[in-house]
Amino acid sequence: VSLLDSLPFAHALVARQDLPIPAWLFAWGASIVLIVSFFALSAAWRKPRFESEHWRPGGAGVSRVLLAIPMQVLCGLVGVFLLGVAIYAGLRGTEAPDRNFALTFLYVTCWLGFPLFSALLGNVFRPLNPWRAVGRAAGAGFRAIAGQRSAHLDYPEWLGRWPAAIGLLAVVWLEVVYGGSGGVAVGLSPEPVAVAALLYSAYTLAMMALFGVEEWCERGEIFSVYFGMFSQLGSFGVKDGRIGRRRPLSAATRWATIPGSAAVVIASIATTSFDGGQDGAFKGAIESVMGWVEDLGPSALDAARITDTIFMLGCFAGVAIVYLLGVRGMRTVKGAPSFDKLRTGFAHTLIPIALAYLIAHYFSLFVFQEQAQFTYLLSDPLGNGTTDLFGTASAGIDFTVVSSNAIWYVQVGALVVGHVLGLTLAHDRALAYWPDYRDASRSQYWMLAVMVAFTCFGLYLLSAGNG
């Protein structure tokens, strides 16, 4: 009996796990990626197309309604209410992770839903952000009483988005390391998540008081930064008080200028990789290391958590090294800008890869758990049978809604599309940095290698499954 088998076990959030993608699909996926990549290099455009937004403001009436103060207040109240329900359910509801509103709402509906909907619809989290709403209300209250704006500290420029990057690692750590160590779901119970949400709320409001609400949302607030990052990919945005459309992907070209932005997108790819690999590709390695750690004295559970933490940080280091090697390679091409400029300047090209990883790894989880979210978790948020608000408390999840084939095609399709979008952004940025388009193309051999590495690694993680 291995160490893993001796750990306490509680079933994970979802009852149906994906089958590994079959070898033939892996081969097709990898082949398409390589063919697309070669064509991208040879037949690419010669002038940057995404550096300017081509902003087209939408109808003034729509903006007036959607951006009106009462609408902002309403959205803020909805955000605060839902966070409140989640925290209350986490503290007072059932311990069963799959029956409690808190876990599915926070870790599936929000954590996975906002990246997807942000990429499609723009920054939809911003109006709903409960901490921003409370912070702004507090600021308005202060102005009304004191008759002046509250003073804030200057946010240190060098700190940039690092608090968000570290926070992102912490959010996923809570879910998959603290809650699901060692390839066996120890079972993240709803209560620690609710406590974490309360602590995070206090921390966020304190930081907003120190540095200002919008400043902290732009740089330090994990969820604003993370969801906001994905919203840069899409077409919709707000500028000068008007909702409008821009060229898709164009906003992303300016996103990474704040220090630490590269760390945010790398953390996203790394945490998804770790979660995808901990039951499959990395399982053997994790078990070996866990054995060594346990020999040093900690309990089996602590050993599992320590080992998983090491592997998660290892993933972060690994993804960072691959990216930095690509940047280092680009430096060798004639006429290259400085290493720092390249490192910052190409970070946004990884955003589509990060979104592709999320879709590839969590598509089925999202489809299954959202059925729970909108049926029994909505009617019985505490999960202990005390309420049946909408008459759906006894509903279940229909696991047959998507076949394994459908899941595989979505997974491979997401990785291939993410790869193409990443290459597109990288090629475009190179054209902006190198005066000669031939040098720009040459520099992209390096980014191509980076993208192929991430995409094939993504395919490999999916094919290694959870064996």
Added chain:
Amino acid sequence: MNPKTAIAGAAVIVVAVVLLIVLSSGGSDDKSSTTDAGQVPTIVVNKNAESVGGIAELTYHKGDQIHFKVKSAIADEVHLHGYDIPKEVKAGGTVTFDLPATIEGVFEAEMEDQKQQILELTVEP
């Protein structure tokens, strides 16, 4: 790079990848050995709610009949997740699961009260 070189390069790599896959898949192990016809696999669960010999693995294809028994040393509920079938078992008793494989994926059966996984059930398309 001119288009000819690109196409040639792509072709070479595609061939390489296909070869790699064909070669590497030849040695893959098939763990569906537990579903021999005529013999119903039995998972024996000890007093610690553990499956004797480690977590059992059963593999079926969609449309097959899933058929296995659980013989338990302790009283508990055996819960097959995903298919969501709970069955009470008495101490020293045996319960039988016999159902069509309608949902594809990987599923767990566990001793519900002890929160101990005893089976990983795979249903392939």
